[in-house]
Amino acid sequence: MSVSLQSLPKLTIGLVVNPVAGLGGSVGLKGSDGQVIQREAIARGATPHATRQAARTLTKLRTLLDDRFDLLTAPAMMGEDAAREAHVHAEVVQAASEPTTLLSSTAKDTQDAVRFFDALGVDLILFVGGDGTARDVHEALAQQASDRTVLGIPAGVKMQSGIFARSSQDAAVIVRDWYASSMQKELGEVADIDEEARRNGVLASNLYGYLHVPRTRRPLQGGKIGSATSAQFIEGIAMECISQIDPDAMCLLGPGSTVQAVSELLHGDSSLLGIDVAHQGEIIAVDLSSRQLNEITQGKRLQLVLSPVGGQGFLFGRGNQQLDSELLSRVEREDLFIVCTEEKLAQLGGGPLYIDVPELEMVERFTGYKKVITGGHQTASIRVDDAKNVSA
Amino acid sequence: MNGQAKEFPFQKSLLRNYHAPRWDEPLVFELNAPGHRGVVLARETDEDLETLSDAPEKLVQRSSRPNLPEIGQAQVLRHYLRLSQETLGAVFNVDIGQGTCTTKYSPKVNDKFAESSLSAKLHPLQDVSTAQGTLEIMHSLQDYMREISGMDAVSLQASSGSTAIYGAVKAVQAFHEHNGEGKERDEIITTLFSHPSNAATAKTAGYKVITLYPNENGYPDLDALKSVISERTAALFITNPEDTGIFNPDITSFVDAVHEVGGLCFYDQANANGVLGITRAREAGFDMCHFNLHKTFSTPRASGGPAAGALCVTEDLKPFLPGRQVVQTSDDRFDWSVPDETATADIRPFYGVIPNLVRAYAWIRALGPDGLRQVAETAVLNSNYLHAELSKIDGLTVPYAEGEYRIEQVRYSWQSLAEETGISTGELGQRMADYAFHYWTSHHPYVVPEPMTLEPTESYSKRELDEYLTSLRHTVDEVRNDIEIVKTAPHRSSIHAIDVEATTDPETWATSWRAYRRKYLGEVREEPRRWIAPEGLPMRERAAKAHHR
Numbered sequence: 001m002s003v004s005l006q007s008l009p010k011l012t013i014g015l016v017v018n019p020v021a022g023l024g025g026s027v028g029l030k031g032s033d034g035q036v037i038q039r040e041a042i043a044r045g046a047t048p049h050a051t052r053q054a055a056r057t058l059t060k061l062r063t064l065l066d067d068r069f070d071l072l073t074a075p076a077m078m079g080e081d082a083a084r085e086a087h088v089h090a091e092v093v094q095a096a097s098e099p100t101t102l103l104s105s106t107a108k109d110t111q112d113a114v115r116f117f118d119a120l121g122v123d124l125i126l127f128v129g130g131d132g133t134a135r136d137v138h139e140a141l142a143q144q145a146s147d148r149t150v151l152g153i154p155a156g157v158k159m160q161s162g163i164f165a166r167s168s169q170d171a172a173v174i175v176r177d178w179y180a181s182s183m184q185k186e187l188g189e190v191a192d193i194d195e196e197a198r199r200n201g202v203l204a205s206n207l208y209g210y211l212h213v214p215r216t217r218r219p220l221q222g223g224k225i226g227s228a229t230s231a232q233f234i235e236g237i238a239m240e241c242i243s244q245i246d247p248d249a250m251c252l253l254g255p256g257s258t259v260q261a262v263s264e265l266l267h268g269d270s271s272l273l274g275i276d277v278a279h280q281g282e283i284i285a286v287d288l289s290s291r292q293l294n295e296i297t298q299g300k301r302l303q304l305v306l307s308p309v310g311g312q313g314f315l316f317g318r319g320n321q322q323l324d325s326e327l328l329s330r331v332e333r334e335d336l337f338i339v340c341t342e343e344k345l346a347q348l349g350g351g352p353l354y355i356d357v358p359e360l361e362m363v364e365r366f367t368g369y370k371k372v373i374t375g376g377h378q379t380a381s382i383r384v385d386d387a388k389n390v391s392a
Numbered sequence: 393m394n395g396q397a398k399e400f401p402f403q404k405s406l407l408r409n410y411h412a413p414r415w416d417e418p419l420v421f422e423l424n425a426p427g428h429r430g431v432v433l434a435r436e437t438d439e440d441l442e443t444l445s446d447a448p449e450k451l452v453q454r455s456s457r458p459n460l461p462e463i464g465q466a467q468v469l470r471h472y473l474r475l476s477q478e479t480l481g482a483v484f485n486v487d488i489g490q491g492t493c494t495t496k497y498s499p500k501v502n503d504k505f506a507e508s509s510l511s512a513k514l515h516p517l518q519d520v521s522t523a524q525g526t527l528e529i530m531h532s533l534q535d536y537m538r539e540i541s542g543m544d545a546v547s548l549q550a551s552s553g554s555t556a557i558y559g560a561v562k563a564v565q566a567f568h569e570h571n572g573e574g575k576e577r578d579e580i581i582t583t584l585f586s587h588p589s590n591a592a593t594a595k596t597a598g599y600k601v602i603t604l605y606p607n608e609n610g611y612p613d614l615d616a617l618k619s620v621i622s623e624r625t626a627a628l629f630i631t632n633p634e635d636t637g638i639f640n641p642d643i644t645s646f647v648d649a650v651h652e653v654g655g656l657c658f659y660d661q662a663n664a665n666g667v668l669g670i671t672r673a674r675e676a677g678f679d680m681c682h683f684n685l686h687k688t689f690s691t692p693r694a695s696g697g698p699a700a701g702a703l704c705v706t707e708d709l710k711p712f713l714p715g716r717q718v719v720q721t722s723d724d725r726f727d728w729s730v731p732d733e734t735a736t737a738d739i740r741p742f743y744g745v746i747p748n749l750v751r752a753y754a755w756i757r758a759l760g761p762d763g764l765r766q767v768a769e770t771a772v773l774n775s776n777y778l779h780a781e782l783s784k785i786d787g788l789t790v791p792y793a794e795g796e797y798r799i800e801q802v803r804y805s806w807q808s809l810a811e812e813t814g815i816s817t818g819e820l821g822q823r824m825a826d827y828a829f830h831y832w833t834s835h836h837p838y839v840v841p842e843p844m845t846l847e848p849t850e851s852y853s854k855r856e857l858d859e860y861l862t863s864l865r866h867t868v869d870e871v872r873n874d875i876e877i878v879k880t881a882p883h884r885s886s887i888h889a890i891d892v893e894a895t896t897d898p899e900t901w902a903t904s905w906r907a908y909r910r911k912y913l914g915e916v917r918e919e920p921r922r923w924i925a926p927e928g929l930p931m932r933e934r935a936a937k938a939h940h941r
Contacts, residue, residue, distance in 0.1 A: 383616070
């Protein structure tokens with residue numbers, strides 16, 4: 001990193017803080033989504049720490065970047081407070097409504113601020129929160145069809161998404177490294193777990209989409225995809241998977257970019273987040289509900305291609321509800337194909353992967369050691385466990 | 393004198409004030425000076441031309457001159473001297489930081505034997521009657537390898553460890569083909585922390601590779617193995633202890649399970665430093681094993697040039713070994729064996745890298761059986777010392793089987809330091825270069841986050857181990873007090889930080905002068921002539937050719 005920062009054009013950063021992020025975690029609520037939970041958390045004595053995390057990042061950024069960045073932020077506890085605490089000059093944008101109390105800040109406020117930063121053309125949006133906040137950021141940018149680069153500063157209870165730095169300080173280092181290199185970006189997953197299920201001791205992740213994150217050598221939490229090394233393997237994974245699929249069967253293609261690579265080798269358009277159906281080398285239907293999936297695949301052998309989602313390696317169950325019990329009962333053990341890059345498997349610590357289905361018979365069918373396709377002529381043997389047995 | 397070591401006040405610090413030379417040396421092609429010559433030969437006479445007119449060399453003479461730079465002899469010497477000064481100098485340096493690559497000292501006296509005209513100037517086609525001494529050395533080396541591994545037959549043909557492993561894969565293939573199961577048995581099983589050449593050579597030979605991942609103890613469950621073995625299993629290729637330094641205690645059950653389904657078992661002993669003279673592949677039930685002679689038997693690391701590997705097998709696999717072995721004839725002389733019809737094709741031309749085989753022979757002879765065992769014991773002791781001292785550093789953890797010592801190397805993790813400070817293991821390594829040390833992370837993917845793998849072997853003194861530890865502790869202090877100096881390292885090495893992204897992007901590679909001219913000097917490259925398919929012939933679509941070369 002021998003580039004002189006002084007020679008580079010100044011960086012413009014938009015910062016938005018979700019002040020209630022992480023509120024539930026400190027009092028054992030495993031999440032902070034919804035005002036009922038937030039009130040409960042405060043009643044249990046939770047104190048917000050998102051502003052402190054944001055201030056830490058800003059303090060570090062000031063040391064690393066000196067005056068090489070301009071900061072835009074949302075009013076009061078949505079960013080302004082953090083800037084003040086870190087002694088960083090910030091321009092407060094008035095697009096977001098000013099929350100008067102902690103609980104009056106809403107998802108809409110986060111989204112308004114993000115949309116405003118995007119319209120102003122900032123280089124990077126920093127947001128402080130957890131997976132719920134990540135979903136808000138994703139939704140706001142998706143509405144604008146924007147590929148703005150974002151980076152999450154971890155302050156939430158759950159961080160299944162692959163767009164968070166590993167610590168508030170690390171976020172500043174990532175920004176500096178990214179700024180001093182060529183400011184390239186890559187895709188990171190926006191995933192979230194089903195909080196209700198989690199409070200009942202069940203793990204279930206859902207993939208909501210992808211956001212662009214800074215491409216640096218520094219790892220983010222959870223799965224980053226699209227790095228140069230995994231790109232080489234994804235093609236091999238897709239080819240291997242296609243060679244194992246029975247063309248006469250109805251093949252359900254699950255969500256995510258790795259499965260998407262499989263879809264790209266078939267004819268027809270596919271959906272990134274929905275469940276599509278392939279038959280005879282062609283994608284015949286996209287983004288179907290469980291009823292539609294049952295109808296279209298009636299009487300045919302059923303195969304299923306999935307990739308683990310989120311930081312815990314969740315395969316299916318409550319996360320992708322389109323795969324209902326009726327469908328799953330028609331999928332034989334050897335007809336489930338799991339695709340995953342070695343890099344992501346490593347981030348999952350080499351397993352286990354998880355499923356969550358209510359029927360004991362199905363739990364038995366899909367758990368135990370299972371081959372995961374990791375490249376051309378290449379598989380890994382990974383344990384699949386019942387998500388209900390995970391200690392919450 | 394009371395027998396106590398005297399402490400000298402002027403003793404140098406354990407932290408080196410190192411600084412590498414930086415020459416900014418041009419590429420040898422850029423030194424091209426038309427008309428300059430290394431050696432000026434006498435002009436040929438008419439008589440010479442007459443003599444040479446029907447010389448066999450005429451037949452292989454190039455039609456055009458090779459495009460090599462024209463440089464004077466002294467300039468060439470200076471060029472390579474400067475390049476050599478810009479390296480950290482493996483073998484002579486303290487190579488503790490080369491974990492899994494296992495670099496140890498190569499005794500200089502052994503070079504004397506290797507350089508002897510009796511081995512260095514041997515021609516592969518000369519009559520065996522004139523090479524009896526060298527053949528006897530090879531015959532003895534085969535015997536020693538048999539004794540050390542417990543196996544029945546040895547091939548010394550491989551010119552590297554990975555070539556030997558490839559030879560093993562080909563022998564597995566030949567074995568199953570001979571039994572009529574060549575097509576059915578198309579899977580080779582390995583583990584994530586095994587030598588990556590196990591998976592790589594298996595794939596090269598056309599096998600499907602199944603990788604077992606470690607459990608919380610750092611090695612795969614027997615159940616993981618049992619879930620993938622079948623009538624399609626050709627072999628298990630496994631390293632033990634693995635790259636983490638953890639020994640799989642269930643290894644005999646692994647071997648038994650694979651044998652039960654008719655598969656073969658190969659023990660990768662590229663690095664046998666932790667078990668030399670203590671355990672043998674044969675007793676663990678393996679059918680084959682190999683040694684990298686440079687990792688265990690002190691021959692120099694070849695770094696792309698010729699190294700040497702020894703492939704050892706049981707009697708059942710002997711007919712499938714690649715290359716020829718040295719055999720003793722009835723009149724107590726030595727000769728090359730005649731390969732069986734079932735033998736695997738040669739894995740390199742002729743008989744092996746003789747100078748390295750001579751060095752390994754000399755090393756074994758000098759140490760004897762007790763000395764070999766002492767090598768392993770010292771290597772383990774050195775590693776345990778580093779392990780114990782490093783465990784005291786806040787920010788470093790030793791994943792898997794916590795609190796237990798490893799065998800001859802350890803894979804550490806800086807994850808907690810990374811979370812605290814934002815430093816990465818790669819950046820720590822670049823700072824260690826400022827203290828004249830190598831530093832190795834791990835193979836990819838990083839299952840152990842922010843990994844560092846250290847392997848001290850038996851070669852280094854306690855002071856050298858302490859120098860390494862001091863530099864590492866000092867670097868960690870710097871991370872906490874002045875992280876910028878670490879993040880912008882190296883400062884005192886011969887080169888600055890390289891752009892790692894670029895090294896993974898083939899478009900930036902220029903592995904030849906021609907590629908460099910095209911990619912970086914804008915020279916337009918003429919497309920080489922290629923075969924064009926006749927019209928109407930159904931052809932698979934091919935990706936555009938990569939121009940790396």
